[in-house]
Structure formats: structure tokens, C-alpha cells
Amino acid sequence: MYLLIVFLPLLGSSVAGFFGRFLGSEGSAILxxxxxxxxxxxxxxxxxxxxxxxxxxxLRIAPWISSxxxxxxxGFLFDSPTVVxxxxxxxxxxxxxxxxxxxxxxxxxxxxxxxxxxxxxxFMPMLVxxxxxxxxxxxxxxxxxxxxxxxxxxxxxxxxxxxxxxAMLVNRVGDFGLAPGISGRFTLxxxxxxxxxxxxxxxxxxxxxxxxxxxxxxxxxxILLLIGAVGKSAQIGSHTWSPDAMEGPTPVSASxxxxxxxxxxxxxxxxxxxxxEYPPTALIVITSAGATTSFLAATTGILQNDLKRVIAYSxxxxxxxxxxxxxxxNYSVSVFHLMNHAFFKALLFLSAGSVIHxxxxxxxxxxxxxxxxxxxxxxxxxxxxxxxxxxxxxxxGFYSKDVILELAYTKYTISxxxxxxxxxxxxxxxxxxxxxxxxxxxxxxxxxxxxxISRCHDAPIPMAIPSILLALGSLFVGYLAKDMMIGxxxxxxxxxxxxxxxxxxxxxxxxxxPTITKLIPILFSTSGAFVAYNVNPVADQFQRxxxxxxxxxxxxxxxxxxxxxxQVLNDFLVRSFLRFGYEVSFEALDKGxxxxxxxxxxxxxxxxxxxxxxxxxxxxxxxxAFAMLLGSxxxxxxxxxxxxxxSWVDNRSSFILIVSSFYxxxxxx
Amino acid sequence: xxxVSTAAYFARRAAQKERVRILYxxxxxxxxxxxxxxxxxxxxxxxxxxxxxxxxxxxxxxxIDKLIAHGEAEYDKWRxxxxxxxxWAPGGSKFCRNPTPPAEIEILYNYGHEDNP
Numbered sequence: 001m002y003l004l005i006v007f008l009p010l011l012g013s014s015v016a017g018f019f020g021r022f023l024g025s026e027g028s029a030i031l032x033x034x035x036x037x038x039x040x041x042x043x044x045x046x047x048x049x050x051x052x053x054x055x056x057x058x059l060r061i062a063p064w065i066s067s068x069x070x071x072x073x074x075g076f077l078f079d080s081p082t083v084v085x086x087x088x089x090x091x092x093x094x095x096x097x098x099x100x101x102x103x104x105x106x107x108x109x110x111x112x113x114x115x116x117x118x119x120x121x122x123f124m125p126m127l128v129x130x131x132x133x134x135x136x137x138x139x140x141x142x143x144x145x146x147x148x149x150x151x152x153x154x155x156x157x158x159x160x161x162x163x164x165x166x167a168m169l170v171n172r173v174g175d176f177g178l179a180p181g182i183s184g185r186f187t188l189x190x191x192x193x194x195x196x197x198x199x200x201x202x203x204x205x206x207x208x209x210x211x212x213x214x215x216x217x218x219x220x221x222x223i224l225l226l227i228g229a230v231g232k233s234a235q236i237g238s239h240t241w242s243p244d245a246m247e248g249p250t251p252v253s254a255s256x257x258x259x260x261x262x263x264x265x266x267x268x269x270x271x272x273x274x275x276x277e278y279p280p281t282a283l284i285v286i287t288s289a290g291a292t293t294s295f296l297a298a299t300t301g302i303l304q305n306d307l308k309r310v311i312a313y314s315x316x317x318x319x320x321x322x323x324x325x326x327x328x329x330n331y332s333v334s335v336f337h338l339m340n341h342a343f344f345k346a347l348l349f350l351s352a353g354s355v356i357h358x359x360x361x362x363x364x365x366x367x368x369x370x371x372x373x374x375x376x377x378x379x380x381x382x383x384x385x386x387x388x389x390x391x392x393x394x395x396x397g398f399y400s401k402d403v404i405l406e407l408a409y410t411k412y413t414i415s416x417x418x419x420x421x422x423x424x425x426x427x428x429x430x431x432x433x434x435x436x437x438x439x440x441x442x443x444x445x446x447x448x449x450x451x452x453i454s455r456c457h458d459a460p461i462p463m464a465i466p467s468i469l470l471a472l473g474s475l476f477v478g479y480l481a482k483d484m485m486i487g488x489x490x491x492x493x494x495x496x497x498x499x500x501x502x503x504x505x506x507x508x509x510x511x512x513x514p515t516i517t518k519l520i521p522i523l524f525s526t527s528g529a530f531v532a533y534n535v536n537p538v539a540d541q542f543q544r545x546x547x548x549x550x551x552x553x554x555x556x557x558x559x560x561x562x563x564x565x566x567q568v569l570n571d572f573l574v575r576s577f578l579r580f581g582y583e584v585s586f587e588a589l590d591k592g593x594x595x596x597x598x599x600x601x602x603x604x605x606x607x608x609x610x611x612x613x614x615x616x617x618x619x620x621x622x623x624x625a626f627a628m629l630l631g632s633x634x635x636x637x638x639x640x641x642x643x644x645x646x647s648w649v650d651n652r653s654s655f656i657l658i659v660s661s662f663y664x665x666x667x668x669x
Numbered sequence: 670x671x672x673v674s675t676a677a678y679f680a681r682r683a684a685q686k687e688r689v690r691i692l693y694x695x696x697x698x699x700x701x702x703x704x705x706x707x708x709x710x711x712x713x714x715x716x717x718x719x720x721x722x723x724x725x726x727x728x729x730x731x732x733i734d735k736l737i738a739h740g741e742a743e744y745d746k747w748r749x750x751x752x753x754x755x756x757w758a759p760g761g762s763k764f765c766r767n768p769t770p771p772a773e774i775e776i777l778y779n780y781g782h783e784d785n786p
Contacts, residue, residue: 108767154766305751306762363762364753366705440705447705547703547713547747557750 001042002057002078005086006125008039009093013118020111026101028111032118033097039121040090047083051492052484056080058131065134072192075131080493081335084485085128085267088342092259093121095466099350100251102462103357107249113153117255120146124260128267133182133192136268140178140232143261144171150256151248163244170241174231174265181224185275188217198274198498222275222282226289229265233319236293240566242316246308250353253308257315258349259342266322266338270331274498283327283503284415287408290324291419293317296563298429302436303559306363307352310437314389315345317426324419325404328411330506331497336485337400343473344388344397350467351382354459355441359452365437370446375458379442381467386434388474390525391427396478401427402521403486403509409517410509420517427521431528432535439536678730685733692740693721702749 012035016028023031050056057078065072078086097117104110123146127139144167152164182192188204189197206217229235234242245257256262269276269286276282294317301313318341325334355371355378356363372379388397405427408420446453459467484492488507535542545552558564595601616627638645696717704710724736756763770776 156768157765159764305753361756361763363756366702366753444706447707553747560750 002046002059002076003061005039005042005046005090006076006122006129008035008042009090009118009121009125011035013115013122016111016118017115020115023111025105025110028114029097029101029104032114033094033101036090036097036118036121037094039125040087040094043083043086043090046078047087050078050083051080054491054494056494060131069190070186070192072132072134075135075193076129077131077194078129079496081267081270081496082128084335084339085263086125088263088339089124089128089260090121092342092346092470093117093124093255095346095469096251096255096350099254099353099463099466100249102460103251103353104249109153113150113249116146116149116153117251120150120256120260124264127264131194133185133194133197136271137178137182140228140264140268141175143256143264144168144175144232147171147245147256147261150252151245153248153252157247159244160247163241163247167241167245170238171231174228174238177224177227177231178229178268181221181228184217184221184224188221194271198272201274202278216279216281218275219279219281222272222279223285225268225272225275226282226286229269229323230289231265232268233262233265233323234293234316235265235289235320235323236296239293239297239316240562240569243304243309243312243562246306246312250308250349250356253312254346254349254353257312258345262315262319263322263338263342266319266326266334269323269326270335270497273326273329273331273496276326277329277498277500277503283329284413285327287324287327287415287419290320290322290327291408291415291422292320293323294320294426295422296320298426298433300559300562301433302429303556304433305366305560307356307365307368307437307441308349308363310365310433311345311348311352314348314430314433315341317430318345318389320426321401321404321423324408324423328407328416328419328505329499329503330404330407331499332493333400333403333407333486333506335497336481337404339481339485340388340396340400340474340478343470343477344385347381347385347467347470347474348389350463350470351378351385354378354463354467355382357463358456358458359448360455362448362452365440367448367452368441368446369444369448370442371456372442374453374456375442377458377464378467381471382442383438384471384474386438388478390431390434390528391521392525393522394479396474396476399478399482400486402518405521406509406513406517407505410505410513424520424524428524428528428531431525432532435529435532436536439532444536681730682733685730685737688737689721689740692737692744693717696740696744699744699747699749699752702752 009032012032016023016032020028046057057076059076059078061074061076063071063073097114100110100113100117104113107113120143123139123142125139126142127136130136130139148164148168151167152160154160185197186192188206189200191197201218204216204218208215208217231238242257242262246253248256276286297313297316297320301310301317304310304313318337322334322337322341325331325337355368355375358375358378359368359371362368384395388395391398391401405420405423408416408423410416411419458464484490486506488510546556547553561567697714700713700717701710704713724733727733727736754761758764
């Protein structure tokens with residue numbers, strides 16, 4: 001049963017991919033949706049057995065790589081964080097499959113789409129159930145591949161090609177940190193198996209001293225792993241792929257960029273919590289990165305005009321919350337927020353998809369408005385998702401988001417306070433852009449074209465049902481699961497996320513944090529909503545300021561153009577790396593090496609050798625006499641003195657000297 | 670000679686009219702990018718029109734060129750960084766999505782079921 005959770009989506013993907021032409025759009029859609037839905041039901045059963053039933057499951061199937069010390073096997077570990085992730089991934093994915101049946105029904109390539117969605121739903125469970133780093137890495141790369149395939153779905157669009165390549169390459173930059181991290185773990189622990197590594201995580205004392213600073217091996221490894229998480233979870237520096245990934249169809253955004261792929265980085269940190277707990281430096285770096293990302297993404301989201309981009313930046317910001325929750329050693333709260341976020345973010349994306357689908361693929365919020373009366377169900381879903389996102393009291397987001405901020409404050413460290421204040425300001429911006437989205441899309445008098453309004457309709461049943469189910473999750477899952485997952489003294493997680501006693505602050509934040517820290521998020525949310533109301537439906541003086549004040553105009557451009565991160569990265573990094581990749585590593589090294597060592601190189605070398613050797617026949621007798629004299633002198637010298645010279649002369653150097661003499665330029669050339 | 674200079678004058682004035690027309694249309698569309706709401710747009714569109722109408726009686730061609738250059742510089746300075754583009758137009762969100770295949774390509778829509786259309 002456990003293996004079916006992982007392999008049923010692979011079955012659906014393979015059949016839809018290879019035989020989709022014969023099954024047709026509907027057949028592929030029904031098959032893949034059924035497979036993933038069964039996987040979701042089985043993951044619920046697995047959750048019941050593993051988490052409340054307190055019996056984790058460990059399946060070792062077959063050896064994979066077994067090479068002396070390096071031993072990686074196909075093993076599947078089902079413990080509490082894994083089954084929580086499986087529920088999130090499979091349930092969101094099955095709802096997205098159901099939604100896509102209707103959303104992509106008019107697309108001629110729907111079977112390929114369903115195949116790609118299912119392959120994502122296969123690789124993500126592979127990632128979360130892996131019992132060793134190599135299997136996690138396999139799933140990691142697989143979800144990156146699935147992300148590329150899905151963003152690239154409408155491959156005839158140049159922008160989609162660019163976005164997919166960007167996503168793949170930026171993820172690869174992150175993998176450039178993750179792979180050395182895994183290798184570093186193998187160097188320290190001589191294994192890639194999680195159980196062994198986590199059992200001995202406190203042991204390594206290796207360090208390296210340079211420039212009067214001590215670099216602990218475990219710190220370096222954790223920072224390398226963080227770089228991997230930064231790439232996958234769109235944190236600062238590697239976040240540029242996330243908004244461009246909105247080139248893919250909306251169900252892709254709901255699946256990958258809300259619930260599935262981007263959470264892989266957070267899960268990896270939570271899974272490796274025994275490793276991350278020991279180096280305090282790494283935790284500070286994680287906290288700072290997460291807090292900065294949440295602030296950066298929130299400020300960028302407030303001035304975006306594309307409906308999906310606003311929600312994409314919101315995802316980025318919330319991932320920043322999850323990462324800094326890990327940084328303050330509260331992995332359980334981070335995974336809880338991950339689960340809650342999956343529900344309301346997927347709801348927001350699916351609702352946005354309903355709006356876009358109804359408005360003839362119009363995505364710009366400036367051409368919407370007044371749609372609340374046209375799509376009451378979609379409006380209700382979007383409202384529920386937005387209220388949950390901003391942490392409206394007693395909805396799902398409230399129970400995780402506000403807890404994270406309280407914990408950040410209660411850490412009583414500089415990094416904790418930094419995270420608290422940046423997180424709180426992000427709450428204000430989150431509330432602002434959420435309400436801005438609602439106002440511009442649904443509530444203000446319409447700014448859209450008549451052709452779109454005349455054809456608009458609310459979501460059909462296959463699109464409405466997933467939205468309703470996700471709305472129920474956005475309303476109630478937080479309240480229902482809070483005591484189980486983040487309640488004081490809960491044994492839900494068993495021993496999976498390790499928190500050292502010195503880092504445990506849950507009780508402190510629950511009872512000893514000042515009340516004002518608990519009220520600040522709500523106050524900021526309310527003020528964000530108030531400002532959004534005054535700016536957006538009314539908007540006179542603010543809009544005029546952007547057109548008359550140079551400072552306001554530049555501020556608008558700065559936030560709208562994502563802090564000019566793309567321009568700076570492209571101009572200073574990307575172009576030079578692309579040039580290196582083409583001119584040096586491809587032209588000179590790859591192609592160059594093949595040309596030197598391949599057929600062309602061999603024929604060229606022998607032709608040159610023949611030309612040089614033929615030049616020895618100069619026609620002058622004194623040249624020949626000199627050559628004979630030189631040769632005989634060298635022969636006599638070496639033969640007489642070989643006994644003393646042999647220890648100093650390497651025979652191979654004489655060969656190199658002879659060969660290189662044919663390449664030296666002669667004066668005649 | 671005077672006929673040539675008159676023709677040159679009228680050609681220059683015609684080119685200026687075209688530049689003004691293009692500038693006005695672009696500025697109006699850009700105003701709509703900033704002014705999301707109609708009541709704000711109507712007000713801003715009227716202000717823009719008044720700015721153009723204030724110079725409509727200028728006859729000196731060199732001064733007209735300077736005014737147009739100034740207008741174009743103002744437009745470039747205050748241009749919206751994220752202009753609205755119709756989804757199916759180049760640069761839009763739907764451009765080149767599932768384009769119509771070339772006519773030369775034969776497509777079988779009912780593969781395996783040709784007997785049952």
C-alpha cells in the first residue's frame with residue numbers, strides 16, 4: 001500500500017504519456033486523476049497508521065549503488081513529516097488534476113499536460129519518502145524536471161521557453177550547493193543514509209581555520225544545503241524563476257508553486273533538522289535569508305499588475321516565513337505552515353485560474369473589476385483564501401503564521417527580532433496586496449472590455465469542486481490540526497524534527513510573550529486592508545503621485561521590476577556565465593578537446609608532424625653532419641652515464657620533449 | 670524655387686502632424702496604464718488633451734520640432750514600466766499559445782478511428 005502511494009502516479013503518467021494519443025484527452029485525464037486520487041486516499045490511510053497510530057514504516061526495497069563504502073539503497077521511509085507531506089502533495093495534486101480536466105479541456109495537448117502533472121506527483125513523493133540523500137536528490141531533480149516540462153508546456157511561446165530554462169538553471173544553481181552538501185555529508189559521516197547521519201550529527205568536530213576564523217564542517221555543509229533550499233524554494237538570490245514560472249498554465253502554478261515543488265526546500269531542511277540544530281551560524285543564516293525573502297517578495301507583490309504574479313510573490317513571501325521558522329528551530333511549525341499554506345495558496349491559484357478562464361485568458365488586474373456579481377462562487381473562494389492568507393483570526397493561516405511571528409520574537413536574539421519585524425511588515429504588505437487583488441478584480445467598478453464581460457461565466461463543476469474542498473481546508477484545517485501538530489507536548493512528530501533543548505521556545509512564546517507581539521500581526525493586517533481600500537478604489541492622489549513625482553515613479557518601477565534583481569543578475573552574472581559556457585567550456589574545452597583528440601585532431605597532428613619531419617631534409621650536408629655528431633654525442637653520453645643519470649631522468653620526459661619539439665614554431669613560419 | 674520650398678514646408682508639417690498623432694496615441698494609452706479607474710482616466714485624458722491643445726496654434730516649424738521633442742522626452746520619462754498588452758498581441762500572455770499549424774501539414778485528429786468520424 002505504501003509503495004502504491006509513490007508509484008500509482010508514475011503508472012498514470014506513463015500510460016497517459018505513451019498512450020495518450022489512443023486514450024484521448026478525456027481518457028488520459030480520467031486515468032491520471034484516478035491514479036492520483038487513489039494515491040491520495042492511500043496517503044490518508046498511511047497518515048492514520050503512521051502519525052496518530054505512531055507506527056512509522058520503513059521499506060528497504062533493493063540496493064541501488066553499492067560500492068565499498070558508498071551504499072545507497074532504494075528505501076522508503078514513512079514517518080510523520082513524510083506522511084504530512086504526502087497528504088499535502090497527493091491531495092492538492094488530485095484536486096489540481098480534477099480542475100485541469102475542465103481548465104485544459106480545450107487545449108489540444110491535454111494528455112501531455114496530465115502526464116507531466118502526474119510525473120510531478122511521482123517525483124515529489126520520491127523526494128519526501130527517500131531514506132537517503134541520494135534518493136532525495138533524485139526526487140529533487142525530478143521535480144525540477146517536471147517543473148521545466150510544465151512551465152514549458154506551451155512551448156511555442158518564447159516567453160515560456162525562457163521561463164522554463166530560467167527555472168531549470170536557477171534550480172541548478174541551488175543544486176550546485178546541494179550536491180556538495182551531500183558529498184560533504186558523505187565525507188564526514190561515510191554514508192548517505194539519513195538514520196546514520198542523524199544519529200551521529202553531533203559528533204563531527206572538523207573545522208578549518210582561515211583568516212582568524214573557524215569554519216566548522218557541519219556549518220559549511222548546512223549552508224550548502226541551505227543554498228539548495230534557496231534555489232528550490234525561491235528564496236532571495238534564486239527567487240527570480242518563480243514569477244516567470246507563471247508562464248505555465250494556472251493548474252501548474254497551483255500544484256508546483258503553491259504546494260509541491262517549492263516546499264521541497266523547506267521539507268529538506270525539516271528532514272535534516274538533526275544536522276541543522278548543531279551549527280548556530282547556519283541557523284542565523286537561514287533565519288536572515290527567510291526573513292529577507294519574505295520582506296522582498298511582499299514589497300514586490302504590492303505593485304504587480306498580473307493576477308498570477310501577485311500570488312506568486314505571495315508564495316515567495318510565505319516560503320520565506322517557512323524558512324525562517326526553520327531558522328528559529330521550529331521545524332514543526334514550519335511544516336504546519338507549509339500544510340496550511342498549501343491549502344489556501346492552491347485555492348487562490350485555482351480561483352485566479354477560474355477568473356482568467358472566464359475572462360478569455362485576461363490576466364491583468366487593471367482590466368478586471370466588478371466581477372463579484374458575475375462570479376459569486378469564485379469571489380467567495382478568493383475571499384476565503386485571501387482572509388486565510390492574511391491571518392484573519394481563527395482561519396487556517398492565523399494558527400501558523402501568527403505563531404511563527406511570536407516564536408521569532410520569543411527567540412530573544414538579533415536574528416529572531418530581525419525576522420519578527422521583517423515578518424510583521426510583510427504581514428502589512430501581504431494584507432495590502434491581498435485586498436488590492438480583491439478590490440481590483442472583484443469589487444471596483446469594471447474596467448474590463450465588453451467582449452470579456454459578455455462571455456464571462458462562473459466556474460463549471462469540475463473547477464468548482466476542488467475550490468470548495470480547498471476552501472474547507474483553508475477554513476478548518478488550521479484549527480483542527482493545530483493541537484496535533486504544534487500543540488505543547490504533542491507526540492505527533494515522534495523524534496523526526498529534532499529540536500535541541502536550548503532552542504526550544506514554544507512554551508515561552510505561548511505563555512510569556514508580551515500580548516502586543518500577538519496583536520501586532522492582526523493590527524498590521526487591518527492597517528494593510530485599510531490602506532488597500534484607500535489606495536485602490538479611491539486612488540486619486542496616489543496614482544497622480546506616480547506620474548508627477550520622480551521619487552514615486554522610481555519607487556513604483558523599483559518594486560514593479562522586482563527590485564531590478566533580474567537586470568542586475570542578467571547584466572553581471574548571467575551574461576558572463578553564458579559567455580564562459582559557450583566560448584570556454586563548449587568551444588574550447590568540449591568541442592576543442594574532441595577536435596584535438598578526435599579524428600580531425602589526429603589527422604591534423606600527423607600532417608603537421610610529416611611537414612616538420614620533412615623539414616629536417618634541408619639538403620645541406622653540414623646539417624646532416626651536425627645531426628650525426630649531436631646524435632652520437634648524446635648516445636655516448638647517455639650510455640656511459642646512464643647509471644648515474646637514470647635516477648634523475650624520467651624516460652617519459654624525453655618523449656614529451658621530442659613530441660613538443662614538433663610544435664615549436666620555427667623561424668621559417 | 671518657392672514651389673520646392675512650399676512642398677518641403679508642407680512635407681515637414683505633415684511629418685510633424687504624424688509625430689504628434691503617434692505621440693498623443695501612445696501618451697493616451699500610457700495614461701490608461703497608470704489610471705486604472707475610469708473616473709481618473711477621464712480626468713487625466715482631458716488634462717493630456719489640454720496640454721496638446723495649448724500648442725495647437727504654433728506655426729513655427731522649428732518650435733514645433735522642439736515641442737514634439739520635449740513631449741517625447743516627457744513621455745519616455747513617465748512611461749509605465751509594466752504596460753498593458755492585449756493577451757493575443759506580441760508580448761501578451763497568450764501570444765503564440767497553440768498557434769494554428771501550417772496548412773502544408775496534414776493532421777489526423779481521429780488517429781485509429783478514421784472509420785468512425
